[in-house]
Amino acid sequence: MADTGQDVQRLAVLGSGSWGTTFAKVLADAGREVTMWARREEVAREIRERRSNEGYLPGVRLPELLTATADPARALAGAEAVVLAVPSQRLRANLTGWRGLLPGNVPLISLAKGVELGTRKRMSEVIAEVAGIPPEQVVVVSGPNLAREIAQEQPAAAVLACTDHDRAVAVQRACSTAYFRPYTNTDVIGCELGGACKNVIALSCGMAAGMGFGTNTVATLITRGLAEMARLGAKLGADQLTFAGLAGVGDLVATCSSPLSRNRTFGERLGRGETVEQAQRAGGGQVAEGVMSCSSIRELAATVGADVPITDAMYRVCHEGMDPAHVGAELLGRKRKHEWS
Structure with a gap:
C-alpha cells in the first residue's frame, strides 16, 4: 500500500478470539475481503464452513466475505492491511513468528490493549x-468496544489512532458500517494508554461491586481512574483531550460498567474473596488483561513519576495477595488534596 490514501480491500486478521472475530465481521460487513488466522484448525474450519465461532461469539452468524485458515502465510497472502488481534502479552512472540510473512508497507492495525511486561x-x-517498520505504519484501534455488542450490530464507535492521518483515514473507510462508526486521531500515546489503563480501573470497579459497594463507589473509581490515566498521559506526552473522548472516558465507562467486561467480572470474583487463580479458573482459564497490565503500568508510571494509586492497589491485590478491603481503606485514607492536583 504505497499510497496511504487508497482504499484497503483485502485484510488479514491474525487472531480468532472474540474481538478479533468481531472486528473481522465489521470489515466484511463493510464490503472488505477478510481472511482470519486461527491458531487451531478446527476453529478455522468452523468459521469457513459453518460461518460461526461458537467458542467466542456463540449465536453470531459470520458474513460470506470472511474466511479463515490456520496457515498464517495463507492469511497474509495479498493482504493490503494486517490486523493484529492477539493478547498484549503474547503480541511480541506471535509477531516475531509472522515477521517474515508480513506484506511490505501496509498498515498494521493493533487491537491489543496493554503495556508489555518488562519493556514497558x-x-x-x-x-x-x-x-521493523516506522511508527506511522501502525494504526491503533481503541474505544468502548465490547465485542459481543458489536457482533450483534448494536451501534458503537471507535478511534483509529495513527500519526499518519491519511493512513488512519484509509483504515477508517475499510471498517465503517451502519452500526460501527470509526473516528481518527493522531494521538497514539493517549489512545493506547486509555485502552491499557481502563482494564486496571475496571478490575477495581468489579472488586468494589464484589465487596457489596454500589454506584457511588464505582463512579468514584471511574472518575479517579480517569484522573490517574490523564496524569500518566501528561507525563508521556499524550493529548489531554484524548482522555475525554472515546478512547478515554468512553472505553473506561464501558469496561468498568458492563457484565460483558472480563476485567470487571474478574475483579468481582476477587472482591468476593477468590484468589487470582480461582478467578482465572472460573473465567475459563483466561486471565483478564488488567491483571498483567497493572504491573507494567505501575512500572511505567514509576519511571516518569506519575501517581497511580488505584493501579498500585490492584497490583498489590493481584500480585502480592493483599486483601481488597485493606487496599480500599488505604485509598480512602490517602492525604486529602485538591481534586485536580
Whole structure:
C-alpha cells in the first residue's frame, strides 16, 4: 500500500478470539475481503464452513466475505492491511513468528490493549520494533468496544489512532458500517494508554461491586481512574483531550460498567474473596488483561513519576495477595488534596 490514501480491500486478521472475530465481521460487513488466522484448525474450519465461532461469539452468524485458515502465510497472502488481534502479552512472540510473512508497507492495525511486561512498551512500539517498520505504519484501534455488542450490530464507535492521518483515514473507510462508526486521531500515546489503563480501573470497579459497594463507589473509581490515566498521559506526552473522548472516558465507562467486561467480572470474583487463580479458573482459564497490565503500568508510571494509586492497589491485590478491603481503606485514607492536583 504505497499510497496511504487508497482504499484497503483485502485484510488479514491474525487472531480468532472474540474481538478479533468481531472486528473481522465489521470489515466484511463493510464490503472488505477478510481472511482470519486461527491458531487451531478446527476453529478455522468452523468459521469457513459453518460461518460461526461458537467458542467466542456463540449465536453470531459470520458474513460470506470472511474466511479463515490456520496457515498464517495463507492469511497474509495479498493482504493490503494486517490486523493484529492477539493478547498484549503474547503480541511480541506471535509477531516475531509472522515477521517474515508480513506484506511490505501496509498498515498494521493493533487491537491489543496493554503495556508489555518488562519493556514497558505500548503495543504500537512493540509492533514497530518487532516488524521493523516506522511508527506511522501502525494504526491503533481503541474505544468502548465490547465485542459481543458489536457482533450483534448494536451501534458503537471507535478511534483509529495513527500519526499518519491519511493512513488512519484509509483504515477508517475499510471498517465503517451502519452500526460501527470509526473516528481518527493522531494521538497514539493517549489512545493506547486509555485502552491499557481502563482494564486496571475496571478490575477495581468489579472488586468494589464484589465487596457489596454500589454506584457511588464505582463512579468514584471511574472518575479517579480517569484522573490517574490523564496524569500518566501528561507525563508521556499524550493529548489531554484524548482522555475525554472515546478512547478515554468512553472505553473506561464501558469496561468498568458492563457484565460483558472480563476485567470487571474478574475483579468481582476477587472482591468476593477468590484468589487470582480461582478467578482465572472460573473465567475459563483466561486471565483478564488488567491483571498483567497493572504491573507494567505501575512500572511505567514509576519511571516518569506519575501517581497511580488505584493501579498500585490492584497490583498489590493481584500480585502480592493483599486483601481488597485493606487496599480500599488505604485509598480512602490517602492525604486529602485538591481534586485536580
